[in-house]
Amino acid sequence: MTPSSLGILGGGQLAQMLALAALPLGVRAVVLEPDPQAPARLCAEHIHAAYTDPNGLDHLAACDAVTLEFENVPVEALARLEGRVPVRPGGTLLARSRHRAREKEALRAAGVGTAPFVPIEAEADLPDALEQVGGRGLLKTSELGYDGKGQARVNSAVELNAAWERLGRVPCVLEGLVAFEREVSLGVARTAAGEVAFGPLVENTHRDGILRTSVFPARVPGGTEDQARDLARRVAEAWGLAGLLTLEFFQLPGGELLVNEVAPRVHNSGHLTQDGGGISQFEAQVRAVLGLGLTDWFPLHPCAMVNVVGTADGSEPDWAAIDALPGTRRHLYHKAPRPGRKLGHVNLVAPERETLHARLAELERLIP
Ligand code: AMP
Numbered sequence: 001m002t003p004s005s006l007g008i009l010g011g012g013q014l015a016q017m018l019a020l021a022a023l024p025l026g027v028r029a030v031v032l033e034p035d036p037q038a039p040a041r042l043c044a045e046h047i048h049a050a051y052t053d054p055n056g057l058d059h060l061a062a063c064d065a066v067t068l069e070f071e072n073v074p075v076e077a078l079a080r081l082e083g084r085v086p087v088r089p090g091g092t093l094l095a096r097s098r099h100r101a102r103e104k105e106a107l108r109a110a111g112v113g114t115a116p117f118v119p120i121e122a123e124a125d126l127p128d129a130l131e132q133v134g135g136r137g138l139l140k141t142s143e144l145g146y147d148g149k150g151q152a153r154v155n156s157a158v159e160l161n162a163a164w165e166r167l168g169r170v171p172c173v174l175e176g177l178v179a180f181e182r183e184v185s186l187g188v189a190r191t192a193a194g195e196v197a198f199g200p201l202v203e204n205t206h207r208d209g210i211l212r213t214s215v216f217p218a219r220v221p222g223g224t225e226d227q228a229r230d231l232a233r234r235v236a237e238a239w240g241l242a243g244l245l246t247l248e249f250f251q252l253p254g255g256e257l258l259v260n261e262v263a264p265r266v267h268n269s270g271h272l273t274q275d276g277g278g279i280s281q282f283e284a285q286v287r288a289v290l291g292l293g294l295t296d297w298f299p300l301h302p303c304a305m306v307n308v309v310g311t312a313d314g315s316e317p318d319w320a321a322i323d324a325l326p327g328t329r330r331h332l333y334h335k336a337p338r339p340g341r342k343l344g345h346v347n348l349v350a351p352e353r354e355t356l357h358a359r360l361a362e363l364e365r366l367i368p
Contacts, residue, residue: 004290005030006067007060007085009051009077011038013333013342014069014266017274019044021282025292030063032056039333051077061085067243067289071098071264072144086192088243088289089264096239097264100142100173110238112231113258115250116176120164130160133176139163142171151209153177178258180250184218185269186225187281187297188232189244189288196233197288199281200298201225202269204248210340213364214269214305216276216298217353221255228257235262244285246270268307268342275329275347276303301349302356304363308344310337311368318366322346325359325366 004027008015011033019029020043029044036048049056052074060066061084071094078091089097096106101119108114116133119142120126130137139160141150152163154174164172183206187199203218204211218224232247246267249257270281276299279287284297308317314337322328325348332344348363350356 004028005063006065006286006290007032007063008040008044008067008069009060009073010069011035011040011044011046012069013039013335013344015040016043016333017271017280017282017331018067018069018266018285021280022286025283025286027286027290027292030060032060037334037336039335042334052080054080057081065289067265067285068094069265086242086289088192089241089245093239093241093245094264097245097262098143100140100145100261101171102142103262104173106239107235107259107262110234112234113256115178115258115260118174120172120174123164123169126161126164127157129174130154130157133174136177138175138177139167139172140175141167142173149209178250178252178260180258181253182218182220182251183248183260184220184224184228184251184257185214185246185248185267186228186232187244187246187267187270187284188229188236188241189284189294190236190241191288191291191294192242193291195294196236197284197294197296198229198232198298199246199270199273199284199296200276201228202272204269208340210309210342211268211307213307213360214272215356215360216272216303220251224251224255224257227255231257231259235259243289244281246281268345269305271331271345272303272305272347273297273299274331275299275349277301277349299349301351302353303347303349304356304360305345305347306360306363306367307342308332308346308367310339310341310343312339315368317346317368321366322363325363326350327359328363 011031016039047056065086154160248260273280279297
């Protein structure tokens with residue numbers, strides 16, 4: 001088999017784990033990333049330059065294909081690559097998924113339900129906006145928000161005006177507050193030839209706006225996975241996906257799924273696929289992007305993930321106790337600790353669900 005190369009825009013932990021998944025497939029990763037301490041530098045060729053650096057981009061253009069690990073890649077970078085090397089997902093899809101209002105409009109156009117929302121572009125959009133979404137909502141910046149950043153809960157017109165000021169009067173979306181029963185997510189991959197494959201349906205919990213745990217299998221009513229796959233296929237086909245994307249859903253009490261967000265890449269909720277015995281989401285993205293043959297990817301055993309996030313008081317997980325818990329595996333990102341920063345995750349695999357949940361409760365006690 002001819003060794004091949006994969007260019008990655010961004011060098012964070014997702015790039016690190018993509019690069020690690022690529023190696024056994026005979027694929028070397030090259031990352032373009034301005035941060036000298038980027039996690040992926042340890043296992044990939046690191047082009048230490050701005051995302052728009054012409055030489056850096058020319059280096060990526062020499063790879064067999066280019067993918068990304070975050071959606072806020074500058075448009076100029078994509079423009080320099082497109083036409084020279086396959087960029088998957090491509091610029092049109094990225095332009096949608098990096099902008100909350102455009103993303104929601106494109107989801108609705110594909111026949112996929114979302115929370116009620118009103119785009120807030122200017123002060124004139126503020127009056128009446130809260131009523132239109134049901135009286136209580138979340139104001140989110142349309143661009144550059146992640147892990148609960150760039151968001152504010154609002155319960156009155158006064159709070160909405162204040163929140164918009166605080167967020168810098170930038171374009172936002174006001175979303176109605178969804179009284180969901182649970183949050184789940186699912187990955188979908190599509191090759192340039194139009195082959196579609198799916199990841200597992202995973203159940204997620206959040207803490208302070210940041211993902212805390214993911215669990216497979218998700219505890220959901222019958223039919224939920226088919227519904228999620230149907231919605232994911234619709235988005236993948238309507239948006240002309242080449243590569244992998246992840247949908248985050250809210251499940252309503254009646255069972256209906258609304259899409260909260262789409263990430264044009266592997267996702268934190270899919271990390272448990274690294275240790276469930278099947279193909280990981282990282283391998284699936286590498287395969288989809290390079291056209292290496294694709295099947296559904298899902299764990300063969302019940303498994304879970306707990307994120308390790310920097311704490312305000314600097315307290316750390318009890319690593320010795322974590323290592324002593326059967327079925328755990330550490331995945332650390334080699335990042336300097338900071339409160340609220342994702343530093344790693346611990347995966348847990350167990351022979352059956354009851355054991356998984358008992359050990360997950362124990363694992364959660366060991367990770368502050
Ligand atoms: P996001 O950054 O949009 O993924 O939001 C982070 C988390 O905030 C979500 O996973 C939910 O737990 C919560 N959240 C976001 N939007 C809403 C909403 N419209 N209604 C209720 N909860 C929400």
